Amino acid sequence: MSIRLNPNPLPSLLLDIQQSEQNxxxxxxxxxxxxQVNQLSDNPDAAAAVVxxxxxxxxxxxxxxxxxxxxxxxxxxxxxxxxVVTALTRALSLGTEGANGTLNAGDRxxxxxxxQGIQTQLVSLANATYQGTYLFGGTAVGSQPFxxxxxxxxxxxxxxxxxxxxxxxxxxxxxTNVPGSQLFQNASGSVFGAIQDLIxxxxxxxxxxxxxxxxxxxxxxxxxxxVTYDNSLNQLTSSEDFxxxxxxxxxxxxxxxxxxxxxxxxxxxxxxxxxxxxxxNAAGRVLSLPNLLTYLPPP
Amino acid sequence: MGSLSASLTIVTQxxxxxxxxxQTTSNNIANVNTPGYSRQVANFDDNPPVQIxxxxxxxxxxxxxxxxxxxxxxxLRVNQExxxxxxxxxxxxxxxxxxxxxxxxxxSGLQAPLTAFFNSLSQLSANPSDSNTRQGVLTAAQNLATAxxxxxxxxxxxxxxxxxxxxxxxxxxxxxxxxxxxxxxQVAAATGGGQNPGPFIDQRQQLINQLSNLxxxxxxxxxxxxxxxxxxxxxxxxxxxxxxxxTAQANPTTGVQDVYSQGTDITSKITGGELAGQIQIRDxxxxxxxxxxxxxxxSLANSVNTQNQxxxxxxxxxxxxxxxxxxxxxxxxxxxxxxxxxxxxLIAASGGPAPGSSGDNTNANALLNIQNQAIxxxxxxINAYSGVxxxxxxxxxxxxxxxxxxxxxxxxLQNLQQGVSGVDINEESANLIRFQSAYQASAQIAxxxxxxLQTTINMVPVP
Numbered sequence: 001m002s003i004r005l006n007p008n009p010l011p012s013l014l015l016d017i018q019q020s021e022q023n024x025x026x027x028x029x030x031x032x033x034x035x036q037v038n039q040l041s042d043n044p045d046a047a048a049a050v051v052x053x054x055x056x057x058x059x060x061x062x063x064x065x066x067x068x069x070x071x072x073x074x075x076x077x078x079x080x081x082x083x084v085v086t087a088l089t090r091a092l093s094l095g096t097e098g099a100n101g102t103l104n105a106g107d108r109x110x111x112x113x114x115x116q117g118i119q120t121q122l123v124s125l126a127n128a129t130y131q132g133t134y135l136f137g138g139t140a141v142g143s144q145p146f147x148x149x150x151x152x153x154x155x156x157x158x159x160x161x162x163x164x165x166x167x168x169x170x171x172x173x174x175x176t177n178v179p180g181s182q183l184f185q186n187a188s189g190s191v192f193g194a195i196q197d198l199i200x201x202x203x204x205x206x207x208x209x210x211x212x213x214x215x216x217x218x219x220x221x222x223x224x225x226x227v228t229y230d231n232s233l234n235q236l237t238s239s240e241d242f243x244x245x246x247x248x249x250x251x252x253x254x255x256x257x258x259x260x261x262x263x264x265x266x267x268x269x270x271x272x273x274x275x276x277x278x279x280x281n282a283a284g285r286v287l288s289l290p291n292l293l294t295y296l297p298p299p
Numbered sequence: 300m301g302s303l304s305a306s307l308t309i310v311t312q313x314x315x316x317x318x319x320x321x322q323t324t325s326n327n328i329a330n331v332n333t334p335g336y337s338r339q340v341a342n343f344d345d346n347p348p349v350q351i352x353x354x355x356x357x358x359x360x361x362x363x364x365x366x367x368x369x370x371x372x373x374x375l376r377v378n379q380e381x382x383x384x385x386x387x388x389x390x391x392x393x394x395x396x397x398x399x400x401x402x403x404x405x406x407s408g409l410q411a412p413l414t415a416f417f418n419s420l421s422q423l424s425a426n427p428s429d430s431n432t433r434q435g436v437l438t439a440a441q442n443l444a445t446a447x448x449x450x451x452x453x454x455x456x457x458x459x460x461x462x463x464x465x466x467x468x469x470x471x472x473x474x475x476x477x478x479x480x481x482x483x484x485q486v487a488a489a490t491g492g493g494q495n496p497g498p499f500i501d502q503r504q505q506l507i508n509q510l511s512n513l514x515x516x517x518x519x520x521x522x523x524x525x526x527x528x529x530x531x532x533x534x535x536x537x538x539x540x541x542x543x544x545x546t547a548q549a550n551p552t553t554g555v556q557d558v559y560s561q562g563t564d565i566t567s568k569i570t571g572g573e574l575a576g577q578i579q580i581r582d583x584x585x586x587x588x589x590x591x592x593x594x595x596x597x598s599l600a601n602s603v604n605t606q607n608q609x610x611x612x613x614x615x616x617x618x619x620x621x622x623x624x625x626x627x628x629x630x631x632x633x634x635x636x637x638x639x640x641x642x643x644x645l646i647a648a649s650g651g652p653a654p655g656s657s658g659d660n661t662n663a664n665a666l667l668n669i670q671n672q673a674i675x676x677x678x679x680x681i682n683a684y685s686g687v688x689x690x691x692x693x694x695x696x697x698x699x700x701x702x703x704x705x706x707x708x709x710x711x712l713q714n715l716q717q718g719v720s721g722v723d724i725n726e727e728s729a730n731l732i733r734f735q736s737a738y739q740a741s742a743q744i745a746x747x748x749x750x751x752l753q754t755t756i757n758m759v760p761v762p
Binding site: 003004005006007008011012014015033035037038039040041042043044045046047048049050051052054055056059061062063064065068070133137138140141142159160162164165166173176196258287291292293296 | 331343394397398399402403404405406408410411413414415418421424425426427428459552625649655656657658659660661662667681682685686688691692693695699706709710713714715716717719721722723724725726728729732749
């Protein structure tokens with residue numbers, strides 16, 4: 001004799017129906033949320049990994065924001081230095097003109113006056129600002145770094161010699177300033193020293209040639225120092241490219257971790273719905289089976 | 300030599316026996332949907348034969364007893380699986396509440412405010428003199444503190460809920476054990492009186508099954524049909540007709556309700572049933588998660604404060620605390636995390652050893668770098684948090700797999716149990732027809748005997 005079966009399949013059938021309803025619900029949730037992992041327990045590994053993924057994405061966004069803050073500031077600094085180079089080149093040609101001895105005293109004075117104009121322009125360039133902060137005062141961004149004593153023609157540096165660096169991607173920082181003292185009063189070629197010497201030289205007709213050499217050195221120095229800004233700007237651009245690519249990669253990774261493949265999820269949904277209908281159908285048939293009493297003749 | 304009157308007696312007994320069998324069948328059909336009912340069978344026994352001269356003659360039939368069909372080993376297994384299911388269900392229910400606080404896949408949790416806080420420092424590094432950027436750091440710090448506070452409060456609320464559930468479970472257990480004790484006495488009385496204790500055993504099994512859903516139990520047959528129930532660690536619940544109440548008493552240290560049996564704290568010894576799951580959530584999972592959060596919050600606050608003190612604020616003064624210093628042992632740090640300053644100028648973006656200018660971001664960079672330092676038990680803050688998320692998800696996930704596997708076992712066991720004890724309408728119908736035929740046949744025999752008696756009487760001439 002065989003093992004007696006459970007004569008009341010209803011509780012089992014209800015469990016089966018619940019299970020298939022649950023499967024259909026999970027599939028629906030996956031399709032509607034677009035996520036395979038909707039709770040930590042769905043996939044704890046993926047949920048933990050997605051914390052790191054979202055953190056990295058957030059950092060990348062911040063780095064991109066830093067880049068967009070830094071880029072115009074560095075561009076303003078760079079273009080100010082480009083103007084400095086132009087002004088120095090003009091001073092150089094004026095100095096060369098004054099040094100060749102063909103000018104009379106009056107002409108020399110007017111050349112000297114023109115160089116004085118260049119000096120004012122250079123001071124103003126050295127005091128360049130971006131959004132209210134001075135670009136060439138080291139970290140002393142709140143006060144004007146260079147002052148010109150109009151009586152003596154001497155230029156004083158009020159800033160400091162600190163450089164700042166800012167992270168623009170994980171573990172990658174750029175230098176965001178060159179102190180004004182290093183740019184304009186560098187020992188290997190001081191802009192303001194050279195200009196002052198040139199003015200004095202032109203005014204007194206002494207040592208003009210030496211002053212021209214100083215201006216030449218200053219020009220070379222500014223050009224050399226300016227490379228820092230160019231490098232930083234280049235790094236910003238390449239970092240921006242890297243970050244945008246990294247965000248794409250992170251988004252792909254996030255999708256792989258917790259995203260639902262819509263094609264699979266949709267076919268899962270259809271499958272779950274079919275299975276649910278099949279279960280209900282089967283349950284309906286089992287429950288409506290006639291029993292022995294149906295076939296007994298009426299008494 | 301047989302006699303007609305003996306036949307008549309046999310017929311009478313037969314009719315009575317069939318009636319009893321029909322009544323048993325009716326009762327089975329009536330109880331087809333009664334939970335916990337075990338089908339009953341009327342046992343037919345032929346009466347001891349009578350010896351008349353050289354003949355041994357059958358003496359009819361009687362119903363010796365009506366028995367309930369059940370398999371006590373299956374009952375036991377069902378109870379055991381029910382205990383596991385109860386425990387896992389309660390754990391999953393609490394665990395799902397906990398994991399919803401950390402649902403990082405939908406972006407709710409501590410990752411966003413944590414990342415935002417360090418991002419605000421990154422922004423500060425790019426623009427240390429800007430007052431809006433400085434204010435942004437304070438706002439992000441405040442948001443982070445609020446997120447820690449809320450998560451911690453929510454965890455404590457879930458813990459309080461579980462604590463209430465523990466008290467309720469204890470009171471349900473007490474109600475059930477006193478009911479079981481009463482039924483236990485009835486089983487013993489019925490067994491002692493030679494009656495069928497089946498219906499009482501059904502009732503008792505039904506109650507024990509409900510009890511199994513609440514707490515782990517071990518049952519010992521005490522003889523005479525009576526059962527002794529204890530928790531699996533041996534705390535008495537029911538001994539014959541007497542029940543032993545569990546009590547919930549507030550623990551003065553932790554503030555939660557501990558479970559006592561006969562003056563002994565058995566809280567940590569409960570291994571099954573909803574009570575076990577509730578205690579596991581309340582006394583292990585939540586404290587462990589809270590402690591991880593406390594450790595994260597206090598390490599973060601301490602590191603940020605220490606680093607801020609290394610630098611100089613916008614006024615040129617040495618930096619102070621950004622966060623209110625957490626408790627020294629870290630306990631409750633997540634709950635109490637708060638921002639100590641309201642003036643954004645007090646953030647020490649400038650590095651030392653002497654006060655730097657407003658554009659100095661050396662210390663801002665150092666503050667930012669805390670995110671890469673292993674300050675939380677050898678892990679970076681975000682990795683430590685990711686670990687918390689994994690632990691919770693993994694605990695719930697494991698419980699869910701076990702619950703599913705156990706659920707299938709339980710379903711199978713219940714099928715087997717119903718296979719033994721369940722009422723089958725078809726079977727009962729077939730039996731009914733058998734008993735009906737037998738009854739009709741016996742009634743016919745009575746008629747025939749009556750005719751024979753008439754014939755015998757008519758043999759005697761009328762005087």
